[in-house]
Amino acid sequence: MTAEIIDGKAFAADLRARVAEHVPAFVKASxxxxxxxxxxxxxxxxxxxxxxxxxxxxxxxxxxxxxxxxxxxxxxxxxxxxxxxxxxxxxxxxxxxxxxxxxxxxxxxxxxxxxPAKDVDGLTDANVARLANNEVGLVPCTPFGCMMLLNDRLGELAGLDAVVVGRSQLVGRPMAQLLINANCTVTVAHSRTRNLPAIVHNADIVVAAVGRAEMVKGDWLKPGAVVIDVGINRLAPTEKGKKGQLVGDVAFGEADHVKAITPVPGGVGPMTIAVLLRNTLVAAHARAGLAPPDGL
Structure with a gap:
């Protein structure tokens, strides 16, 4: 089995294009x-x-x-x-x-x-509470982008087992909440979690956002899992004067057996800015008293 590469760069380009298509109508209305x-x-x-x-x-x-x-x-x-x-x-x-x-x-x-109405990064207490209550609000950009990639790859997520490795306010916690809201069974793990490889191995969905280069090894991942690698880490340069390689939190070269995986770079990273534009357009519509744009 060869893992499918999830092209976040292409998905983000499409999302940015869809956002841009909605802007003229907003300008005309507002x-x-x-x-x-x-x-x-x-x-x-x-x-x-x-x-x-x-x-x-x-x-x-x-x-x-x-x-x-x-x-x-x-x-x-x-x-x-x-x-x-x-x-x-x-x-x-x-x-x-x-x-x-x-x-x-x-x-x-x-x-x-x-x-909170202008909080396009979804970090204010009001937007955190809306997310926790599964209410409409502005959601942190990176986790929302991850959910878009998962929905595009898997469709219905209900009933799937998901593990989020990482518990930051920016990614891990909101990511877990989004998966809960999608009716997944969610485990939030981190660097101090006991039996972490075994916990990850049970997951249909793995979101790695712990900030440690290639921490999640290939044999932690079960065949058929979908892996979203949020991490971006620069390795030490192999030669003096050269920058080190960018890698994720997952040992990408060991993950051929999974169903699909995001690369680093070119996976989750481009989604963050695309979702930021999406959130700005959504916020603009709400502030102008207009219905939210379709399909975003």
Whole structure:
């Protein structure tokens, strides 16, 4: 059996195209473009590249992109004041504060300052509660993208056994809740879980989001499982002056026997920005009192 490669890049491109198709109708109905504001604090190179990619994708979808770049020395009060201004700005439908924040800044306080109606990363208490109650709300981008890939691959998920390896607020916990809401039987595991290989081996669906390079070995995975690898880790370079290889949390080369698996890179990663655009458009419709766009 040879595992099918889940092409997240192609799926994300299709999702971005579908979002862009809905934007003109929103502009006609509301008189303005949907707007996404991204706040970056500090000069982390990876975050700078990521924020730049979000801005380009936003503009390409026909939306307004507002980027706010702040120095790492920005006080908490100034960051919260900027978020308050964005909350009050009618041209902004989505607010995303790029995490992690520099040392000395309170991430929880920054997230809590965001208007839940504009919380396109789905991290405010209000949106977390809506997800837990299986109510309509804005859902964290990466887990939602994972669910899209699973639904596309498997169709009906009800009754399947799922294991989420990782319990972060950004991915693991919301991922588990989405699977519960889809009527899966869900186990949340992590690096300290006893008998982790045996627990993973029972799963029809494995979502690896623990942040450890190739931690999930091939013999942990049962034949026919569908594996979603959220991890992105850079190995040490093999030669001086060269960057190390990017790998996931799953030993990809050992997983030929599973039904399907996302590669790293090119799997889950592209879905995050595509879902961010989707969430921004959904938030814009809700704020304008319009019905949500179909098919997203």
């Amino acid at each position: 008189g303005r473009k949907p707007g996404l504001a991204v706040v970056l604090v500090g000069d982390d190179p990876a975050s700078q590249v990521y924020v730049g990619s979000k801005g380009k994708a936003t503009v390409a979808a026909g939306m307004e992109s507002f980027e706010h770049i702040l120095p790492a020395s920005t006080p908490q009060d100034d960051l919260n004041a900027l978020i308050a201004r964005l909350n009050a700005d009618d041209s902004v439908d989505g607010i995303l504060v790029q995490l992690p924040l520099p040392d000395g800044l309170d991430e929880a306080a920054a997230v809590a300052a965001i208007d």
